[in-house]
Amino acid sequence: MSEELSEHEAIPQAEYSEDGVDLTLIRWMLSLTPAERLQVLQRHVNAILELRRLNGG
Amino acid sequence: MADSDFLSALRTLREGGVEFVVVGGLAAVLNGAPINTYDLDIVPSRDEENVGRLLQVLGRIDGIYRLQPERRLRPGASHLRSPVHHNLTTTCGPLDVLGTIGRGLSYEDLMPHTTEMEISGGLLIRVLDLATIIALKEELSGEKDKAVLPILRRTLDEKQRAGE
Numbered sequence: 001m002s003e004e005l006s007e008h009e010a011i012p013q014a015e016y017s018e019d020g021v022d023l024t025l026i027r028w029m030l031s032l033t034p035a036e037r038l039q040v041l042q043r044h045v046n047a048i049l050e051l052r053r054l055n056g057g
Numbered sequence: 058m059a060d061s062d063f064l065s066a067l068r069t070l071r072e073g074g075v076e077f078v079v080v081g082g083l084a085a086v087l088n089g090a091p092i093n094t095y096d097l098d099i100v101p102s103r104d105e106e107n108v109g110r111l112l113q114v115l116g117r118i119d120g121i122y123r124l125q126p127e128r129r130l131r132p133g134a135s136h137l138r139s140p141v142h143h144n145l146t147t148t149c150g151p152l153d154v155l156g157t158i159g160r161g162l163s164y165e166d167l168m169p170h171t172t173e174m175e176i177s178g179g180l181l182i183r184v185l186d187l188a189t190i191i192a193l194k195e196e197l198s199g200e201k202d203k204a205v206l207p208i209l210r211r212t213l214d215e216k217q218r219a220g221e
Contacts, residue, residue, distance in 0.1 A: 017207070017211045019207040019211070020207070021207050021208050021211040022091075023211060023215065025091045026089065026090070026091060026208070026211055026212050026215050027215060028091075029086075029089045029090065029091045029212070030089040030212070030215055030216060030219060030221065032089075033175075034087045034174040034175065034176055034184075035175060035176050035177055037086050037087055037089060038063060038064060038083075038086070038087060038176050038177075040086075041063065041083070041086045041093065041094070042061075042062075042063055042064065044093055045060070045061050045093065045094075045095060046060070048093070049060050049061075
């Protein structure tokens with residue numbers, strides 16, 4: 001289930017630390033189990049390697 | 058070079074009875090840091106029996122040095138018993154077998170700074186904790202290590218705030 005943001009609501013913004021780190025991304029990763037974090041990394045690596053292959057790298 | 062398959066590499070090491078600690082980028086990810094890495098860094102116990110088990114696993118996953126791949130050089134027991142780094146390529150992707158890390162920290166030195174994590178059904182591995190990963194990266198002067206430090210520090214802050 002999801003709810004569409006109403007026209008009058010402010011768009012939720014990511015929260016950054018003073019040194020520019022996206023804290024919402026960290027909180028999302030911390031909400032996952034180690035097994036899920038490993039799956040996220042593996043998917044990222046697979047996607048980047050596939051993009052490299054498609055671009056002849 | 059084969060693509061990284063972290064789970065297969067870790068499963069093969071565990072099934073082979075190898076005692077090791079996961080360090081580096083993958084350890085940071087397993088601790089919740091949103092970063093990317095392509096290789097698996099481990100610090101194994103360098104006792105004779107464990108090195109024997111590690112050699113058997115490296116044979117199964119065709120572990121050879123990444124440098125001069127045409128020579129297909131593989132480490133021997135005496136090499137794996139030394140404190141140096143072995144940058145290997147395997148059928149599960151790049152694997153760095155590190156005799157020691159930082160200022161000569163061995164498997165036994167690191168063990169008190171690890172937690173056991175389940176990364177797949179029943180598969181438990183020892184992972185270096187985030188505070189120690191940060192301390193080690195602070196000692197290093199590489200640009201890559203410096204670049205990732207703010208993310209690691211904020212991840213540790215958030216973990217501590219969450220009481221993890």
